[in-house]
Amino acid sequence: MDSLIKANVSRKLIYICSLILFILIFLLSVSIGSVKISFLDTLRIVMNKFFAIGDISELQSNLVIIIEKVRIPRVLLSALVGAALSVAGTAMQGLLRNPLAESSTLGVSTGGALGAVITMAIGFEIPFFPSYSITIMSILFAFLTLVLVLTLSYKISYTLSSSTIILTGVIVSMFAGSLISFIITLSEEKLQSIVYWTMGSFSGRGFEYVWLVLPFFIIGVLGLLRYSRELNAFALGEEKAGYIGVKTKKIKIMIMIFVSILVGVSVSVSGTIAFVGLVIPHITRMLIGPNHKHLMPLSLIIGAIFLMLTDLISRTILSPMELPIGVVTSLIGSIIFINIFYAQRQKQG
């Protein structure tokens, strides 16, 4: 009993600390940019714009515009994408009982990117929702890729061993990647915009992108959070989960749909950003343990913090040049990937 209360208290502390960190990193990211604006002025503008507190009329109007219309949407968007990819990664790892599973190792990101590239190259528009065309196609392709990878893995080895899934994911990802290169070679004039987009970046993203992501984000996150109990059951193994009354097939498909929504929408606004969904669940698990009821909400916050910070690094480290954010996440992520893989093998062998 005593230890339970203790666990509860420390859990609360972790939530509070991570929320405070989230706010601090948000303010820091908004205050740093190529135009120098002091942290205090940034704070005043943010307080005024979010809570209508204080008077900022004497501040230069261009500075207010830069904070409000350029930096805040960009930072918010990176937070949303970081949160989406992390919670999707957590769900995939839980569902497949595979610590290496995430959108990029399963080929879902590249699959989603393929959908987006096809849409851009042929200028395809979905009737009634033309502005959502790229996003919806990207979600659809992400889902199809996920289904393809899992079906193939089942066919190859029924037990769905961890390395079979990852190997299949990587192969499918390479296949989708080669199709993307093929399309890029064919579509000359749009080449520049597609290449730029595939590198992954939040540059030049205004509030319209935040509004585009938000509905999909809410649906995907709420959808996944509902299944935290079932995800815990899956940790026992699919068969045992079935014994305790979990409708495994239906739930598996629902989780895959929500994961595809989150990954697809992220890919459609910022290109493929690899390894976030791999690294964040692991860090979060170290902090709060394997219970999905807490693992998923906390991975949202930590994921958001992580990507805001990575974006800050990618746009300041070589200032005034900007590094594609995918470069930074892949650099950090691949090292952590090797570490997890190695540790896992040591344990087994």
Place this chain on the structure above:
Amino acid sequence: MKKLLALLLVVSMIFTMVACEKSAAKTEVSSDKSDTTYSVTDSRGKTVTFNKTPEKIISLLPSDTEIVYALGFGDKLIAVSEYCNYPSDTENKKKLASGSKTSIESIIAEQPDLVIFGKMAQTEDQFKQVEDAGINVIVTEATSINDTYLVIEMLGKVLRASEKSAEIINGMKKDFNDIKTQVAGKSSYKVYVEISPVIHGPWSCGKGTFQDELLTLVGAENIFYDMDGWQKVSEEQVISRNPDYIFATDMYSTPDPIGEIMGRTSWYNINAIKNNKVFSADADALTRPGPRLVDAAKELYTKIYE
């Protein structure tokens, strides 16, 4: 008597020397007209030797193509790059891929006696492959108006049309000077040239680009004067530097580049947007180091001051 003889000897010696010099000068003049060897140093610093004036030329850089036409040798071009679209006669020429897509085989198959490459878009290996096939290669590079004069002069030498090239260069210099005098005393405006739109990460031009040089020439101030070459810039810098004029050179990404710029959510407070001073600029004239740089300067001048 002896003295007289010596004097005669000296006089005759002087005469023969003068005669010799005269005949030497004569042969040099004739070598400039007839088909004997001559050599030209290109932008690589390589000296290329010609046995006769090139008759079948391939130019893979749009600006070089424009210069060859301006020199009056358009009819000697047997093929040009896919991007060569000026003057209109280029439509009738065979088009070859350039840059990373260059096909050396198709160049050799055309059996040219001269291939003109741009240094920036091509590789050393490509030059060597063409040279190994026994074809003369001239490589050009120009990142300033002055470089452009040098390239025009170089191609003039290659085509044995030095008089014509000097005429073109002097014409350009005069036109630029005319613009400078017109501009003198007028107030200076801040200008932002958008090479690539915000959605791809905005690119602009700094020091050491023709765009910057031309802006300075027409008395305008490039807002990214402190940057080197062509680079990605941040949107917030554009907002904070607040240009009076915006020139967009990208024509491909959106059907309506001006409207796209005018409609950017965070740009409404920029002077150029408020005063409706956003223009599209002829990207080809503004980016090709050839005789049309003058047209680009005139275009900038007209849009800013008229």
